[in-house]
Amino acid sequence: MLQFIDISLGHSNATCARCGPPGAEDPRAAREVIAEIAEVSDAWCTAPGPNIGLTGFEPFRHPDIQEIVDACVRMGADRIRLDTEARALTDAETSMSVLAAGVRHLRVVLLGATGSQHDSLASSPGSFIAALDGVQTFTATARNVNARVHVTALIDVCTHNLKAVPDTVTVAARTGVSDVLIRVSDPSLDLRSAAPWLEAACDTGIVNAVWVEVEGIPFGMATGWELHLASTYRAVHGRKAEVCLSCALVDVCSGAVLEASDRILETFQPPACAELLCEQISRGFDSPMERCGHV
Amino acid sequence: MxxxxxxxxxxxxxxxxxxxxxxxxxxxxxxxxxxxxxxxxxxxxxxxxxxxxxxxxxxxxxxxxxxxxxxxxxxxxxxxxxxxxxxxxxxxxxxxxxxxxxxxxxxxxxxxxxxxxxxxxxxxxxxxxxxxxxxxxxxxxxxxxxxxxxxxxxxxxAPDRPLIENLDEIPSPYLSGTLAPSPTNAFIETFRGCPHRCAYCYEAKGSTRIRSFSRDRVQAEVDHVAEATGHHTFSFVDSVFNLTPDRLSWLADVLEPHARRGLRLHTIEVDIERIDAAQAAELKRAGVASVETGPQSIGERALETCNRAFDPKRFSQGVAELKKQGVSVECDLIIGLPGDDPYDVIAGLRWLLNMDPGSIQASTLRVLPGTHFAATSQEVGLAYKSEPDHSVIQTETMGFADIRRMEVMAAALQSRYRARLH
Structure with a gap:
């Protein structure tokens, strides 16, 4: 719901440094970015304009970020989001300028629950405290000028920070973010063993009054897989089919109604990444669809 | 003495x-x-x-x-x-x-x-x-x-006391000087009662009968509050501002001179499904800047349990007419209505987001004393806090955890929705 169209500002290394060597950071030319914004806006057929997320390269190091944001506004964007490490926003004047330019959404990367963990994985000393300060300065500045903003904490999950994800959600909630997005970006992560940590992260969010999404969807609502993944959104408590007893997630899933499939699909319209997540979680089944009673 | x-x-x-x-x-x-x-x-x-x-x-x-x-x-x-x-x-x-x-x-x-x-x-x-x-x-x-x-x-x-038949017997607190209008949050009431009998609401107090203050009295109160120094905005507590076309037209006549001078009315409760191009124009003429309305739920079972009618086509048309006039619409959803499950709530949020009314407010059901739900809570499967604020704990179709999840999710969506430029 309320999807953003992501437009890249260039390659970024804002992911776990221990998962692989960093590539060269590479800002994309402003004219290319603006051309893509124009293309998106032209294709947008309803008023007001599209929701645009500027992703990838750190926006506050991009030489033409002001020009790019201005172009978003000029071309009618309704919501503009910056993906950022938020260090620049610790300066209240910068936060004010960002608000004045029209940015109302931020997505701030958190790789751990403590300074030592985050800074080590981000390979950037002081970046944890800077991120939290940046979020707080931005939201306080917005309150002062009565601007409504939305800040998402983005947690990129890999084998190096998996067990810290629930604590990271707690830190994000205390910092005052509006919601949390958990992105499972490490293809080598064993999601069968990861699932309890992701579930715990979702529940940590609930008790701290912050919504947690996994990969943009609530725990992967793809056809047939909600039996395993729907504990966040189960329709009927405790109802499990017999086949659930052999499922890898039986201890963390509360079950859901079998016939909920089509309805869930219609409601959530899960993106393609859900399929990947589900597929990984259900490794070990010969024919998972068959086992779940959907074929 | x-x-x-x-x-x-x-x-x-x-x-x-x-x-x-x-x-x-x-x-x-x-x-x-x-x-x-x-x-x-x-x-x-x-x-x-x-x-x-x-x-x-x-x-x-x-x-x-x-x-x-x-x-x-x-x-x-x-x-x-x-x-x-x-x-x-x-x-x-x-x-x-x-x-x-x-x-x-x-x-x-x-x-x-x-x-x-x-x-x-x-x-x-x-x-x-x-x-x-x-x-x-x-x-x-x-x-x-x-x-x-x-x-x-x-x-x-002691036995109940009958309702006051002639509301003008109650002196106006504004005109009598008992109450000085608040510069930012003054309210005026033009009638009591509600034509609807929603099971969660106490507005009708068991009766759908409408009792009105006289038009002269309302005119005098509006003029007094609007002309008080610095009063650029106030609101009405009426359960339905557009009760009838004739009444709406009269209220627009009363308010228009003040609207021309910059008075703006906020969060006026309307029956959105009655709003056509003519009513939207009357609301604009009256200086209405924003209205509040349902649907509370779009789930058929919950609507039936709540005794609420809902026609999505007419609702959307009402919102569209108001948007054409530049009037912002706050659409309300209630989380935890008996009959709704989490997917009904999400479907309601999705439906409203697609319509883009201007503002969306999702709140948790409170089973208020005197309401139909309070009287029939066991029958409809409602568990709720007996102490105030009487929030719903769970229903037969939504467990405790699901309601809490929906509350948090809806709050995040509202935040995401309202953070915008236009």
């Missing part, structure tokens, strides 16, 4: 707000012939966020003989704690409660709150004035119609 009975009228409001209800109660009592010179009334509009110890301190400074609270679900917990402090520090003071939170469950309130002496049920103006007369004359309060009171160790309820 004996000293007049000193009466403190107390409401705990959201910061910046004042109680119109207390204004009515006071203006009625002050105009009552048989109370003239016998009672001295003072209004205390205090913040619901304040510490009850500080509230008790403020009230006791006035050295009242009678303390009367207007109680709503959001203020009840603070009121009860304040009453206990008042009773402990001034055993002789008479403590009276009234308002929608306590009237329908008066005996229960007295059982559970030994510091409270009596409860005024239903419309307060006439009953409270009569109760003051009884207190002044030293008679037994539980014989006063509309009052539930203690008689020794027992609790006695």
């Amino acid at each position: 004996s000293e007049p009975l000193k009466v403190a009228l107390v409401a705990l409001n959201q910061p910046g707000y004042q109680s119109l209800g207390l204004g009515y109660v006071r203006s009625y009592a002050e105009a009552h012939d048989r109370l003239r010179g016998k009672v001295a009334l003072q209004t205390h509009d205090l913040s619901v966020d304040a510490d009850p110890w500080w509230l008790a301190y403020r009230i006791l400074r006035a050295r009242p003989d009678v303390v009367a609270f207007s109680v709503a679900c959001w203020s009840a917990a603070s009121v009860y704690e304040t009453c206990a402090l008042l009773r402990a520090s001034r055993p002789e003071v008479t403590i009276v409660l009234g308002g929608p939170e306590v009237g329908p469950i008066a005996e229960d309130v007295l059982h559970r709150n030994p510091s409270v002496d009596m409860v005024v049920r239903g419309e307060g103006e006439e009953t409270f004035a009569e109760l003051l007369r009884v207190l002044v004359s030293g008679k037994r309060p539980w014989m006063c119609p509309g009052v539930t009171a203690r008689d020794g160790d027992t609790i006695v309820s």
Whole structure:
């Protein structure tokens, strides 16, 4: 719901440094970015304009970020989001300028629950405290000028920070973010063993009054897989089919109604990444669809 | 001549707000012939966020003989704690409660709150004035119609008092000078009652009958509030502003001169499915900047249980007509209605987001005293907090955890939706 169209500002290394060597950071030319914004806006057929997320390269190091944001506004964007490490926003004047330019959404990367963990994985000393300060300065500045903003904490999950994800959600909630997005970006992560940590992260969010999404969807609502993944959104408590007893997630899933499939699909319209997540979680089944009673 | 009975009228409001209800109660009592010179009334509009110890301190400074609270679900917990402090520090003071939170469950309130002496049920103006007369004359309060009171160790309820037929018998608190209009949050009421009987709402108070203030009275109040210095905005507490086309047109006539000078009306409650191009234009003419409406749910089972009609096509058309006029629409959803499951709530959010009304507000069901849901909670499978604020705990179709998840998810979506440029 309320999807953003992501437009890249260039390659970024804002992911776990221990998962692989960093590539060269590479800002994309402003004219290319603006051309893509124009293309998106032209294709947008309803008023007001599209929701645009500027992703990838750190926006506050991009030489033409002001020009790019201005172009978003000029071309009618309704919501503009910056993906950022938020260090620049610790300066209240910068936060004010960002608000004045029209940015109302931020997505701030958190790789751990403590300074030592985050800074080590981000390979950037002081970046944890800077991120939290940046979020707080931005939201306080917005309150002062009565601007409504939305800040998402983005947690990129890999084998190096998996067990810290629930604590990271707690830190994000205390910092005052509006919601949390958990992105499972490490293809080598064993999601069968990861699932309890992701579930715990979702529940940590609930008790701290912050919504947690996994990969943009609530725990992967793809056809047939909600039996395993729907504990966040189960329709009927405790109802499990017999086949659930052999499922890898039986201890963390509360079950859901079998016939909920089509309805869930219609409601959530899960993106393609859900399929990947589900597929990984259900490794070990010969024919998972068959086992779940959907074929 | 004996000293007049000193009466403190107390409401705990959201910061910046004042109680119109207390204004009515006071203006009625002050105009009552048989109370003239016998009672001295003072209004205390205090913040619901304040510490009850500080509230008790403020009230006791006035050295009242009678303390009367207007109680709503959001203020009840603070009121009860304040009453206990008042009773402990001034055993002789008479403590009276009234308002929608306590009237329908008066005996229960007295059982559970030994510091409270009596409860005024239903419309307060006439009953409270009569109760003051009884207190002044030293008679037994539980014989006063509309009052539930203690008689020794027992609790006695006098018969109900009929509703006031002619609302103009209640002096205008604005025109009488009892209530100075708040610069930012003044309210006007043009009628009482509601044509709908939604199962979660106490607005109709069991009756769909509409009783109106006279048009002359409303015109005078509007002119007075609008012309008071610095009043650029106020609102109406009417359950349905567009009750009939004729009435809406008349209200637009009354408000238009002020709207031309910049007056703007906010969060006016409307029946959105009745709004066509003509009604939208009338609302614009009246200076309406934003309206509030349902659908509360789009789930068929919940709508049926709530006794609400919903036509998505007419609803969308109403929103579209208002948007054309530049009027923002706040659409409300209720989480935890019996019959709804989590997917119904999400479908409702999705439907509203696609319509892009301007504002979306999702809130948790509160099973308020006196409502149909309170009376039939077991039948419809509702578990809810018996203490205020009466939030729903779970239903047969949504468990405890699912309701809490929906609350958090809806809050995140609202935040995401409203953070925008246009």
